[in-house]
Amino acid sequence: xxxxWAWLIGILAMPALSDDGIFDEYRDLMGDDNPAIFVIxxxxxxxxxxxxxxxxxxxGCDLGLGPGVTAGAYARFPRYFxxxxxxxxxxxxxxxxxxxxxxxxxDALLAKPYSLRGDMGTELEALVTWLAAESEDAVIAPEQAHxxxxxxxxxxxxxxxxxxxxxxxxxxxxxxxxxMRIRLQALPNLxxxxxxxxxxxxxxxxxxxxxxxxxxxxxxxxCFRQQRWPGLKLGSEVSVALQTYMAVNAxxxxxxxxxxxx
Amino acid sequence: MSRIKIRAQxxxxxxxxxxxxxxxxxxxxxxxxxxxxxxxxxxxxVAVFHGERTVMQGYWGAAVSANPFLGVxxxxxxxxxxVKVTWVDNQGGTGEGETTIR
Amino acid sequence: MKQTDLSxxxxxxxxxxxxxxxxxxxxxxxxxxxxxxxxAFVATxxxxxxxxxxxxxxxxxxxxxxxxxxxxxxxxVPIRIEVDSAALPNVSKVSxxxxxxxxxxxxxxxxxxxxxxxxxxxxxxxxxxxxxxVVEADGELYMQSRETKVxxxxxxx
Numbered sequence: 243x244x245x246x247w248a249w250l251i252g253i254l255a256m257p258a259l260s261d262d263g264i265f266d267e268y269r270d271l272m273g274d275d276n277p278a279i280f281v282i283x284x285x286x287x288x289x290x291x292x293x294x295x296x297x298x299x300x301x302g303c304d305l306g307l308g309p310g311v312t313a314g315a316y317a318r319f320p321r322y323f324x325x326x327x328x329x330x331x332x333x334x335x336x337x338x339x340x341x342x343x344x345x346x347x348x349d350a351l352l353a354k355p356y357s358l359r360g361d362m363g364t365e366l367e368a369l370v371t372w373l374a375a376e377s378e379d380a381v382i383a384p385e386q387a388h389x390x391x392x393x394x395x396x397x398x399x400x401x402x403x404x405x406x407x408x409x410x411x412x413x414x415x416x417x418x419x420x421x422m423r424i425r426l427q428a429l430p431n432l433x434x435x436x437x438x439x440x441x442x443x444x445x446x447x448x449x450x451x452x453x454x455x456x457x458x459x460x461x462x463x464x465c466f467r468q469q470r471w472p473g474l475k476l477g478s479e480v481s482v483a484l485q486t487y488m489a490v491n492a493x494x495x496x497x498x499x500x501x502x503x504x
Numbered sequence: 505m506s507r508i509k510i511r512a513q514x515x516x517x518x519x520x521x522x523x524x525x526x527x528x529x530x531x532x533x534x535x536x537x538x539x540x541x542x543x544x545x546x547x548x549x550v551a552v553f554h555g556e557r558t559v560m561q562g563y564w565g566a567a568v569s570a571n572p573f574l575g576v577x578x579x580x581x582x583x584x585x586x587v588k589v590t591w592v593d594n595q596g597g598t599g600e601g602e603t604t605i606r
Numbered sequence: 607m608k609q610t611d612l613s614x615x616x617x618x619x620x621x622x623x624x625x626x627x628x629x630x631x632x633x634x635x636x637x638x639x640x641x642x643x644x645x646a647f648v649a650t651x652x653x654x655x656x657x658x659x660x661x662x663x664x665x666x667x668x669x670x671x672x673x674x675x676x677x678x679x680x681x682x683v684p685i686r687i688e689v690d691s692a693a694l695p696n697v698s699k700v701s702x703x704x705x706x707x708x709x710x711x712x713x714x715x716x717x718x719x720x721x722x723x724x725x726x727x728x729x730x731x732x733x734x735x736x737x738x739x740v741v742e743a744d745g746e747l748y749m750q751s752r753e754t755k756v757x758x759x760x761x762x763x
Binding site: 518520522531533548549557558559560561562563564565566567568569570572573574575576577578579580 | 641642643647681682683684686704707708709711712713714715716717718720721722724725726727728729730
């Protein structure tokens with residue numbers, strides 16, 4: 243129970259929320275707890291729980307720092323893995339481990355990776371949340387040594403500025419200027435290091451409006467939906483590229499996840 | 505796995521208890537994606553105990569937020585004393601957690 | 607996830623409370639049943655909900671009712687109720703109502719004698735409206751009300 247008491251202090255350090263003046267009173271009253279603490283515990287239990295046809299736990303899963311090493315691993319994603327010859331985000335790496343170690347079916351795992359409203363969380367969400375908590379206070383340091391990792395960043399940058407869809411939107415439409423809002427919601431400028439670090443480092447996050455922890459993979463899918471773009475596939479090249487772009491822009495920042503969002 | 509997180513802190517003879525519970529608090533008025541109603545599922549009773557003493561008992565409707573938060577204060581309580589929080593929901597589920605006063 | 611049963615210990619504690627109030631039932635769920643103001647909880651309007659609590663409260667300044675003027679999210683609106691027991695002693699119940707909710711009655715708290723009247727919780731507020739904090743002391747009802755505005759969110763990051 244690494245972060246058993248982190249909820250006591252975690253939200254006091256929520257810079258991502260501190261600049262919406264009119265909501266200060268609301269946030270003061272909300273105080274210093276975050277239901278993500280339950281999801282962290284659930285994710286930790288799932289990591290050690292034997293599952294699948296092979297009745298194996300995920301303890302042998304290599305998240306890039308060696309089999310079973312979880313501390314600090316989240317902060318190094320996305321990264322290249324030799325065994326798959328691909329740059330992976332943490333969600334697709336977990337799915338890979340579930341298939342390889344536990345013998346589970348990929349289609350079944352992908353049937354419902356993220357919760358619908360009213361759910362209490364999925365296995366993937368819980369695992370990602372626990373792993374993010376295992377990187378609390380770690381410096382965001384995505385790998386960029388391998389050519390594939392650098393190519394991913396370049397692709398991510400291209401997609402970030404690429405305008406498409408019925409609204410002729412790009413990611414940059416909402417996220418390349420500072421001090422902008424949508425309705426009353428502050429929008430982070432993801433081309434700016436400090437803002438990218440704050441944004442990237444605070445996901446996964448407990449989303450108050452949905453009563454759920456959401457992951458960065460889900461956040462990107464929802465951005466695509468809001469742009470009226472085609473659905474973004476979990477672990478796809480486009481998803482990993484955008485996460486790489488954000489992570490590299492955020493590099494040097496500190497992981498504060500799980501955050502607390504509207 | 506604990507379904508309640510509790511902390512209890514004592515200062516100047518007053519103990520403050522804060523508890524967070526793991527519960528969907530479903531109103532029964534929402535529908536899922538297929539259009540079927542999601543059954544009501546919410547905590548109906550909650551209580552806070554200091555040792556053998558009940559300091560508060562509450563009755564909740566579905567309008568209490570998901571993953572409910574409860575804060576109460578009571579007189580007395582020394583560091584090391586046990587504080588317990590329990591709940592019962594409308595489907596017969598129960599939860600319980602305890603901590604010691606700091 | 608495994609649910610925790612109420613242990614024998616807590617059952618005794620429930621019984622302790624029961625004895626204090628003069629009832630005697632052995633199961634926690636039944637112990638609770640007698641005191642839940644069901645008429646107030648099923649009421650669909652604020653007046654009926656207040657009637658279910660026992661009548662029309664009068665405003666009392668000893669009740670300090672804190673809610674945000676504007677909430678980012680109606681699904682989670684933090685509230686705090688404190689009563690100055692020197693100015694209003696013998697408070698035995700504290701209730702929270704949300705005027706425009708389908709069922710305005712949100713929560714009722716029985717407060718043990720000789721303790722602090724201080725409650726914090728979070729409630730759903732369907733739309734901008736008044737919230738009521740109602741307390742019962744010596745059989746009389748008193749209240750404070752506050753308006754909370756509920757905003758529509760953006761995409762939110």
